[in-house]
Amino acid sequence: MSIALAPATHAQSTSDDRLLSDPAFEQSLPPLSPLLPAPAPGPESSSSNEDAVAEPVADLPADPALTAPLAPIATFDAAPPPEIDVASEKMPEIRYTLVVKGLKPVGLDDAFRDLSALLQDGRRAANAAQVSARADEDVQLAERLMRSEGYYDGIATVAIDTLPNATNSLTVELSATPGPRYHLGRIAITGAPPEPTALARKALTLDTGDPIVAADVQSAEAAISLRLPEAGYPFVEVGQRDILLDDRDHQGDYALPIISGPKSRFGAIRTEGDPVFTPEHLTLISRFDKGEIYDSRQVDDLRQALVATSLLATNAIEPVKTGQTAADGSEIVDVLVRQTKGPARQLAGSAGYGTGEGIKLTGSWTHRNLFPPEGALTVEAVAGTQQQSLGTTFRRSNAGQRDRSFALGASVARQDFDAYNAQTITLTGSLSRQSTPIFQKRWTWSIGGELIATRETPFEAATLDRDRKTYFIAAIPLQLGYDRSNSQLDPTKGFRLSARFSPEAQKRSGGGFDGYARILTEGSLYYPLSEALTLAGRARVGSILGAARDDIAPSRRYYAGGGGSVRGFGYQELGPKDIDDKPIGGRSLTEFAIEARYRFGNYGIVPFFDAGRVGEASTPSLKNMRYGAGIGVRYYTNFGPFRIDVATPINRQPSESKIALYISIGQAF
The missing domain is CATH 3.10.20.310 (membrane protein fhac)
Known part of the structure; x- marks a missing residue:
């Protein structure tokens, strides 16, 4: 069956228009605009609304305010209205309390509190929205911490109560559920x-x-x-x-x-940049040989050795592939050293004070590479109330071998102490292996020679007088050290041992040749009682064999007293004295010291107790020991502690100082 839709007839359309138009309803509506006249009928409207009659629009009454004249401009107030400082009106802060649950059993409570956003600003916020934002951050933090410890299913939620409440503060409760650990x-x-x-x-x-x-x-x-x-x-x-x-x-x-890359062996050393050292000298400094299995620790050691020279501003070392293959199939890699030259000249100075020693100022100028490679020249001057000197030293570091130094020196000095006064010319030479702040070596040694010409005033026991004499001395000092401490400048644990042996020959005016040997041994021990407190002790024993005391030049005898010896006594003050109570030195030395070094931040307090004795005989002894006690303060810098010690002698004797003061850089031992 098919159904056809026929178009509507004219009669039907007219009937529909009548249904949509309701004249009574339209008459009841108010006009759309009472101020405007009805629009003029157009051609279309005239044909469809022929019976419509336009109603006239009534004139609106005039507004007197619109026609009144304006007030004179002079009557207006030109001052701007007062500004309101909204920023100065501080909004009240919201206080809140944080309660954390679930993190302590898994050991994350402390880590969370260290990083918590809610705990960073004193548990105060400008508004509740800020508290909510911080809480959201802490939820993410708690979940990250749980995942970092293997709790991958861990979740955290937060609940915040509302204001106002009884305490007028918010309580933020963060609950963590770690779940099982992976x-x-x-x-x-x-x-x-x-x-x-x-x-x-x-x-x-x-x-x-x-x-x-x-x-x-x-x-x-x-x-x-x-x-x-x-x-x-x-x-x-x-x-x-x-x-x-x-x-x-x-x-x-x-x-x-x-x-992994190829297994490699050391090849040659190459250099780039602004070279201070040639490949030959770099090969001398390095501790690896060509053909050895590559070891990055040896490369790091070479880098530190270059830093220790103080001649480079920067240095970088890296392996470089060569494409060459060794007999076992490993690859040969060269070591590329990039160098940037640093300042070679250096000015340095220091100052100190000690009772009996007076003020001492030291200044030096050094050219660290005046004679390449690593040939340094130093000129040093000392100006003090009781000593003055001028000297120069040539030192070649890494001389023919890693860590070996060769030095030549010459100096003139004047000393005026209670024990003696001297005018001295000294020539020295040495070959040594010593520690540096970067490379603290376990074993150190030195072998040297000294030529000394000095005019001094020794005490003569036979005449009870001091007469000026001239001494010519030749010495071969030998030294051996063993260091197991943890720091060169400020040790807190470990120990040190050293021994010095110096055979010497002497020609003095009015006498013949004298031969003797000076021996000095020393040991230090450092024991940490806690992280802040270290107990330190030192013992020193010395002896001179082969000559009588009065035959030995005063400057070569043993003395005790001073900041580096027995504190509480002036410099060289402790020991035998002449009829004028001036020290005359001896042939044996015994010293002990103990300190309790307590450090807090960059400061420290050090109570100490020292003991010492100088004897006329060559055998060290503990009889008739003298003691000193005191306290010191320390200020720790990046180059060592600044030290001020104050001490007094126990059972003080006539002519001995009541209070001794010592100021210097570095620990006493």
């Missing part, structure tokens, strides 16, 4: 040959069953980057780890790809 499952290292894979697995200190702790994983991966270059793989690359978590048994299978 542990390592299978561990695999991929992408490298068997040898570097085995080295990497040994360096990766992770085991199946360990909790998945982010810090431990990152530390273990960093160990691979350190260990493989130490074993001949300088170009190792550690890839991105993959941990596949299984929420059924709460384990994660760990996989780490690495690119």
Whole structure:
């Protein structure tokens, strides 16, 4: 069946128009605009509304205010309205209290509180919205901390009460639900040959069953980057780890790809930049030989040795592939040293004061590379109330061998102490291996020679008088040291031992030749009682064998007293004295000292007790020991502690100082 839709007829349309038009309803509506006249009928409207009649629009009454004249401009107030300082009206702060639940059982409460946004600003906020924003940050923080410790299912929520309340403050409650902890499952290292894979697995200190702790994983991966270059793989690359978590048994299978690069051996040393040292001298300084398995520790050692010269502003060392292959298939890599020249000249100065020693000012000028390589020239002057000197020293570091120094020196000096006054000319030479602030060596040694011409005033026991004499002295000082302390400038644990032996020959005016030997041994011990408190002790014993005291030049005898000896006594004040109570020195020395070094920040307090004795005989003894006690303050700088010590002698004797003051740089021992 088909159905046809016929168009509407004219009669139907007219009937519909009548249904849509309601004249009574339209008459009841108000006009659309009472102010405007009805629109003029158009052609279309005239044909359809021929019976409509336009109603006239009534005139609106005039407004007197609109026609009134304006007031004179002079009557207006031109002053601007007062400003309102909204910023000065401080909004009241909202106080809140933070309650943390669920983190302490898993050991994360302290870490959370250290990083919490809610605890950073004194638990105050400008408004509730700020409290809510901080709470959202802490929710994310808590979840990150839980994931970092292996709680991957951990969630955190926060609840904040509303204002106003009884306490007029908010309570923010953060609740953490760690869930089960995930542990390592299978561990695999991929992408490298068997040898570097085995080295990497040994360096990766992770085991199946360990909790998945982010810090431990990152530390273990960093160990691979350190260990493989130490074993001949300088170009190792550690890839991105993959941990596949299984929420059924709460384990994660760990996989780490690495690119080991070729196993390498040391080749030649090359240099670039503004070279201070030639490849030949760099080869002398280095501790590795060509053809040895590459070891990054040897490269770091060379870098530190270059820093220790103080001649470079910057230096960088890296391995460079050569494409050459050794007999065992390993690759030869050169060591490229990039150098930037630093300042070679240096000015230095120091000052000190000691009772009996007076004020002492020292200044020096050094050119560290006047005679390359590493040939330094130093000119030093001392100006003091009781001593003055001028000297010059030539020193070649790394002289023919790493860490070996050769030095030549000459000086003239004048000294005026209670024990003696002297005018001295000295020539010295030495070959030594000494510690530096960067390289603190366990074993040190020195062998040298001294030629001395000096005019001094010795005390003559036979005549009870002091007459000026001239001495010509030749000495061969030998020294050996062993250092197991943890610092060169400020040790807090360990010990040090040293021994000095100096055979000497002397020609004095009015006498013949004298031969004798000076021996001095010393030991120091440092024991930490706590992180802030260190107990330090020192013992020193000396002896002169082979000559009578009065035959030895006064400047070569042993004395005690002063900031580096027995505090509480003036410089050289302790020991035998002449009829005028002036020290005359001796042939034996015994000293002890003990300190309690308490440090707080950059400051320290050091009570101390010292003991010492100088004897006329050559055998050290503990009889008739003298004691001094005092207290010191320390200010710790990056180059060592600044020291002020105040002490007094116990059982003080006539002519001895009541109070002794010492000011210097560095610990007493």
